[in-house]
Amino acid sequence: MSDERMQGVCRWLADQQAAMVACLETLVNIDSNSHDKAGNDAVADAIVGWLAADGIEVRRTSRPDSGDILEARLEGDGSDAAGGHVLMMGHRDTVFPTGTVGKRGYSQQGDTAFGPGVADMKGGLVLNLFVLRALKRFEPLPFPVRVLFTADEEIGSRDGTAFIREAATGARAVLNAEPGRVSGNVVTGRKGGAAFLIEVEGRAAHAGVSHADGASAIEALARKIVKLHALTDYEVGVTTNVGVIEGGVSRNTIAPSASAQLDTRFVTNVQREALLSAIEAIVAEEEVPGTRATLTQVSGFLPMEPAMSEALFARYQAQANALGFEIGGEFTGGCSDAGTTASLGIPTLCGTGPVGAKMHTEAEYCRLDTFVPRAQAVALTILDLADAH
Ligand SMILES: [Zn+2]
Numbered sequence: 001m002s003d004e005r006m007q008g009v010c011r012w013l014a015d016q017q018a019a020m021v022a023c024l025e026t027l028v029n030i031d032s033n034s035h036d037k038a039g040n041d042a043v044a045d046a047i048v049g050w051l052a053a054d055g056i057e058v059r060r061t062s063r064p065d066s067g068d069i070l071e072a073r074l075e076g077d078g079s080d081a082a083g084g085h086v087l088m089m090g091h092r093d094t095v096f097p098t099g100t101v102g103k104r105g106y107s108q109q110g111d112t113a114f115g116p117g118v119a120d121m122k123g124g125l126v127l128n129l130f131v132l133r134a135l136k137r138f139e140p141l142p143f144p145v146r147v148l149f150t151a152d153e154e155i156g157s158r159d160g161t162a163f164i165r166e167a168a169t170g171a172r173a174v175l176n177a178e179p180g181r182v183s184g185n186v187v188t189g190r191k192g193g194a195a196f197l198i199e200v201e202g203r204a205a206h207a208g209v210s211h212a213d214g215a216s217a218i219e220a221l222a223r224k225i226v227k228l229h230a231l232t233d234y235e236v237g238v239t240t241n242v243g244v245i246e247g248g249v250s251r252n253t254i255a256p257s258a259s260a261q262l263d264t265r266f267v268t269n270v271q272r273e274a275l276l277s278a279i280e281a282i283v284a285e286e287e288v289p290g291t292r293a294t295l296t297q298v299s300g301f302l303p304m305e306p307a308m309s310e311a312l313f314a315r316y317q318a319q320a321n322a323l324g325f326e327i328g329g330e331f332t333g334g335c336s337d338a339g340t341t342a343s344l345g346i347p348t349l350c351g352t353g354p355v356g357a358k359m360h361t362e363a364e365y366c367r368l369d370t371f372v373p374r375a376q377a378v379a380l381t382i383l384d385l386a387d388a389h
Pocket of ligand 1: 091120121153178179
């Protein structure tokens with residue numbers, strides 16, 4: 001930590017603990033399930049209000065079916081615009097149904113906060129907000145800093161991905177404030193995932209009277225499932241799982257239809273390509289004469305390949321160490337929007353939010369004592385990127 005600005009930013013953040021907790025409580029106490037546009041827009045209103053009070057420009061793009069997209073910006077002084085901006089990102093939506101706040105809103109026990117989305121990732125939104133507010137208080141950086149707030153990550157970022165790609169294009173670094181791990185570590189690699197619906201059509205026939213006239217969609221699907229599961233390769237981190245099957249009309253009818261829901265995970269984009277073409281081939285094969293199958297991708301996240309976080313993580317780690325805390329990087333099988341930016345070839349670090357755990361459950365918690373140091377680490381990483389040019 002050398003220059004005055006770094007020290008000033010850290011000092012300002014150190015005084016914000018109570019203010020951060022107050023913002024967290026406000027955001028957690030607004031239901032914002034991914035399908036709840038009004039709730040996600042209400043979270044947006046709160047964020048816009050806080051940023052406007054600091055004179056920070058926010059661009060709001062209204063969306064018909066999802067929560068509006070927010071992008072806050074601090075312009076740079078232009079001296080190093082060519083190297084690209086820094087993007088911080090986070091999602092406002094949670095997995096919890098509307099009405100959850102009424103039953104169990106924000107609560108706190110000592111340094112631990114509870115409530116729907118408290119870690120995943122309203123804590124991260126608050127952290128990003130305060131980093132931006134801290135930077136705003138000092139002279140402009142050589143490049144712009146942008147903060148994106150999307151609203152549908154928990155359902156695969158169908159609406160948000162285009163905005164993430166746009167906001168990340170040309171960036172020198174992306175910091176995604178998903179919750180820090182229980183260990184305190186940030187996330188330096190994530191699997192990608194893709195979900196599919198497989199629908200098989202066969203031909204119905206009476207199982208006793210005219211068995212030979214039928215074409216069993218269930219048999220065709222069963223043969224495909226065995227082949228799909230055989231694509232799992234733990235050594236390289238590729239998994240496939242058919243988690244739901246449906247089909248048939250009655251025991252004594254050759255099944256005219258059947259369907260399956262397939263989940264896949266992979267570590268690299270090369271694996272993803274290979275896996276997708278293997279799945280397409282398996283689905284296309286006419287396993288039972290007279291049947292045909294279709295494949296529909298329902299959702300997907302690209303992988304965050306560890307190579308994309310290496311240099312940025314080293315920079316972040318050095319700043320955390322300078323602040324006096326040890327931090328490591330962790331690989332996780334869970335997917336996030338970080339895969340989208342990493343797959344664009346942009347250095348990306350994930351899990352920069354406050355430490356949290358038990359995400360997507362009633363026991364979800366966020367450690368309030370990690371807000372200030374982790375906000376400082378993110379801010380210093382951005383300032384260090386400014387020094388590096
Ligand atoms: Zn999340």
